[in-house]
Amino acid sequence: MRILLVTYWGLTNMGGIWTYMRQLADKLGEQGHTVTLMGSHVDSNTLYLLERNVFFDKKAYYSALLPYLDPLQFPHLHQEHGIFSFELGRYVFEGGAAALGLEDYDIIHAQDPISAYALRRIMKRPVPLVASIHGALARESYYEYRGLEPGLTLQEYESRPIWSYFRRMEQLGVNAADLVLVSSRWIGQVVGGHGVAAERVHILPYGINLQEYGEKAAEPVPLNPVPGKKMIMYAGRLEYIKGVHVLISALGLLKQRRRDWTCVIAGTGSLLDELRIQAQECGVQEDIAFAGKIDNIPSALTAADLYVQPSLQDTQPFSVTEAQLAGIAPVVAGAAGMPEMVRHGVAGWIVPAENAAALADRLELLLGDDALRARTGSAARQWAGGNRSLDAMAEGTLRVYRRAAGMHSRPLPDLPSGGAGMAAGDSRPMPGAFHPSDLLSVISPGNPLEPLLRSRLPADYLVPDAGIL
The missing domain is CATH 3.40.50.2000 (Glycogen Phosphorylase B;)
Known part of the structure; x- marks a missing residue:
């Protein structure tokens, strides 16, 4: 099985998410599967495939899109700086993921709702998509803001546009996936609150490579x-x-x-x-x-x-x-x-x-x-040794992959704004929205990215995305 593990965030600097992706990739690789990891390289501002040493320059694409997301024409993007920053970042991620290619995989496993929705939006061919939801994005954003504003209450934050934006991204992300993986009942309830049917949610606690843990624990303190x-x-x-x-x-x-x-x-x-x-x-x-x-x-x-x-x-x-x-x-x-x-x-x-x-x-x-x-x-040692096996986590994940692959005889989730499996007419294109290839052909004639994106993005893919409204 050819598997893509992908995150919107920085690939090797995301703590527990990186540990999860690395260990899962290693274990699936041992079983004969081909696993590729995609994510951002923070220092070089690129999107890249870790094993293939292939990079996409995010900065250049960001600079191309930025002047055309005008606040007068698209005021909803500019309600708060955080909304604009995340939306532009997502469009750059979508362009980069399309340029790096999604066609060579049997399963795509997204590690956050942003990448799950983004990848579904850019699919020309419906690749089975599983999403692991490792946290509650909107609530996490609240705590980030509260770190800057210590007196901020959740009720006050929920009245801000940025809260509604993150809630919408959570909803779009979990509903973009064929199946959703969560590590706890708590996060499963969060996912269910976005309208995902219980049969699409699989609870699978994280595992740890016990042999690797033991070897590291035996090293000098x-x-x-x-x-x-x-x-x-x-x-x-x-x-x-x-x-x-x-x-x-x-x-x-x-x-x-x-x-x-x-x-x-x-x-x-x-x-x-x-x-x-x-x-x-x-x-x-x-x-x-x-x-x-x-x-x-x-x-x-x-x-x-x-x-x-x-x-x-x-x-x-x-x-x-x-x-x-x-x-x-x-x-x-x-x-x-x-x-x-x-x-x-x-x-x-x-x-x-x-x-x-x-x-x-x-x-x-x-x-x-x-x-x-x-x-x-x-x-505690006895419980963890018996309940946190990486082998059990990998086998459970493979079962979810196989189920997702078998689901593609049914219609994919209905989502707005183009892409494989998204129902036409779910939302009207935003006035002034454009296909990135059309933009590049005007502002950068001869740019090799223009024909690449034209061939790999759906013809009805548009920026800005009306789906967040």
Whole structure:
């Protein structure tokens, strides 16, 4: 089977999504399938096929489209900067994906709703399309905005055009796919809320390559534990949605009660400087090591005594499973899909999300009870080893692929704006919308991209896309 795994986002810098794609590709490749990965290269501003070393220059295409998305003619694109940025980025992604080609695959597996909808829009031949939904896009955008506006409420955010835009993108993406893969019941409910029938949604928890994990865990520890102190650890992006600020507040409270601990925060992100300042304000700057990117988390976890996942929203973080495999019963926030990963009091701990006081209480209890940590850690390791197999995840994914391939005797989902399987007349073309090849033939005669896009994009493909209205 020829399989394309594709994401709208940066391919190798997306944390858990990259881990998922890499491990799935490796396992399917071992079974004889040909797997190609497509995504963006952030540094070079290109869309590329990882294994084939083939690139599409996003910047040049972006510059060609930009002047023709005028705010007077297309005001809906300019309601907020975020809407315009994402829409133009999606059109560039669509052009790049068409140029790189979709015709050589038996299955396309999108990793987000943006790429799922984008690829369905540009298909000339109906290739079976599976979408993995790893998170709730609109809610994630809320937390990103709240990181910039701390007092912003969800109700206030839901009144903004950007919320409606992301909700529409979620709806279009999940309905563009033949079948949808989710890792938790929680994200399955989010998908179902967009009108996707239950029989099209498959819940398949993430798996981990247990052999690879064991080999990495056996390597030298990339940390320097402090003698006589227990180590608390977090590993992940340093972004508002990950709730690291909640952990630091909890550590400030914890230090008033006991000081027999240190904390390692592993990861990079836009909030690093702010989190350092917060640590100083909480009086724990000497107790926290901001370790940056650690390439070997399994080995680092062998030195840890506690692991905390304080995310405000997270579906099924790989780091939680890695902690469980290290024999640590993780402390997770009771939000989104995380509570499904632990049995509270047996193989992990759940604390209310965004509640620093509750987190501090739990950490104090665990620091003071070695036997409790050992007992629950052993249960966590046993549970993860029996329930997070990469082999099981790969086999379940292949079953979904085969089912999607067998569904193409039925009509594909009805979606607006052209593309294979999209019903004609579902929405009228937006006045002034254009086919990119027509634009390129006028502004850049002789540009080799013009005939390539004309041959690979549907004749009724148009920019801007009326489907988002």
